[in-house]
Amino acid sequence: MRKKLKMPSIGGKTIILNVVKYLLAIIIAVIPLIPVWSMLLWLAVQSFSGRVILGIIPSEVTFKNWRFLWSPIKMGLKEYPNIWPVTLNTLFLALGVTGLVVFVSTLGGYALSRMEFKGRMELMQFIIALHAFPSIILLIALFVILNNLGLYGKGYMTLVGIILIKAGLEIPMATWIIKGFFDAIPWDLEWAALVDGCTRWKAWRTVILPLVLPGIGAISIFSFLSGWSEFLLVFTYVEDEAYYTLPVLIYHMIGEFKFIDWGMLAALGLFFTIPTIIFFSTSQKLLLRIYVGGIKR
Amino acid sequence: MVKVILDNVSKFFGKVKAVIDLNLRIGDGEFVALLGPSGCGKTTTLLMVAGIYKPTKGKILFDDKDVTKLPPRDRNVGMVFQSYALYPHMSVYDNIAFPLRLKKVPRNEIDRKVKQVAKLLRIEELLHRKPSQLSGGQQQRVALGRALVKEPDVLLLDEPLSNLDAKLRVVMRAELKRLQKELKITTIYVTHDQVEAMSMADRIAVMNAGKLQQYAPPTELYNKPANLFVAGFIGAPPMNFIEGLIKEINGEYYFDSEYFKLKLVNEIGEIIASKTSETIMGFRPENAKIILEEKPNTIQGKVYVVEPLGKDIIVNIKIGDMIVKILTRPGAELTPGQNIWLQLDMKKIHFFEKQTGKAII
Structure with missing residues (x-):
């Protein structure tokens, strides 16, 4: 009898204990997300609110803040270019960087991973060392180079110049990442392709490259995002407002006036994050894989 | 189909000498096994024949x-890798069709050949699958199909059975052999498993530390090993080795080990004595009989442990502080510690020079 009475009480206790345990784990896991999500939420709410009290508290629902989507942005007397050409500029920059980074680093990463040549080790160490320097210290030197190349103040060509610079800064890391993916592919596969009748180039293209797609996905996301959000280089090198990118435009929204239209800034900020959100939500799986360093087989 | 000739081929990786002065002639349609422990240079040799490694020295014809x-x-050449190396992003069909597509074979011709090979290997129902959806045995067949579909002059197999379970391995062994005989493709087969090599190959090239030890048909390898390495490597349980001196007493020849003296057949004794006195005697576990009472010219020992294998038993016998293994039929009860005598089949014992390890007889 005694035993029978005891059993349910123990069961109840363990259930409560389990609930507490999991609740605690969930709370701890969620805490770091709270500031991030609350900020995004604030941005969203803010962008649809008419009047913002003290720059924090929203009131009234309106689409007024999103007016930049269909009309030029006016701040006092100054009129900024329409949002769509600016978005196009940003897209041009981001895709240009992505394309160049993917092209160079897949070839470079393969070479570092698979080919024997003099100074290979040193080159790899050098690539890591490159990350010790922030790009800001190169700003003036790069300006001189850009100017000498005749890429300064030349409209889209200036953006091309910035693509070159930005890709140059991204390529070492991307090469390093993709090298890890190439390392994970067994030699057997490449040899099999060679025996089957491939040239080395063909083996790279038809057998090796499809297998590092997750890696290519990862580096293209990284370089797209870093091109999309590039501020400093565009801010420094682009004079003509027609060739502004979104980050620079947003900066001007804050910088030019003491009186800030918080609602529009929020809407603009949200607009700016849309591609980021799309990219991340569609490619999460690819991104997760790079931290395990290669291909799951 | 072609003859394959390796003429003084060497391959060095920096200071590591993977293959040293290898000479091998493989006949048209012959099935040759490269046998040796891991790191002996057999896979390197295969990759040189495939063209993936360039020899440091020598020629391949x-x-x-x-x-x-x-x-x-x-x-x-067609090659099956140990890991099979199937292209994971392609279906089985595409894997097999890959070499033909590279050769720009017309599409309907590709289809016909892929299906023909699939039928030969009994993988027709797997053609639409991805390699990750196949079992080890199926993957192996696909890899073989990919190697065969281009109708290669030489078929290279790098331990193709090592990833299969024991039962399937025995089945595939026979199947591979049948296939090779049917298609008459010159085949080089790398393995570290002597049973595989013995059961499948026409000739076996035993390698160790980058050097060819012996190149002979399986039975010759077994009955006339060229040196200590081959003698010890071929056969399971391995050959027993006992060190000793050859002595001539009153025109009769004796093998004198630390623990026993064995009278040799005169002609054999003469031949050995003419070469060296310090020798190693070898005899296979199945070439000795266990008897329970002393007889002339036998070796006394004690039963150490008995390992039953079902049909046979392996009796470990302690002679002095050496242990030898004897393979025999289960019969009389043998208990550890029991005194027994070994009667060797004198026609089937081997002698090796102690210095060089070379076989004398």
């Missing part, structure tokens, strides 16, 4: 054509 400097794609 297919028939009379020097292919040493040709890239793999110009050699018309």
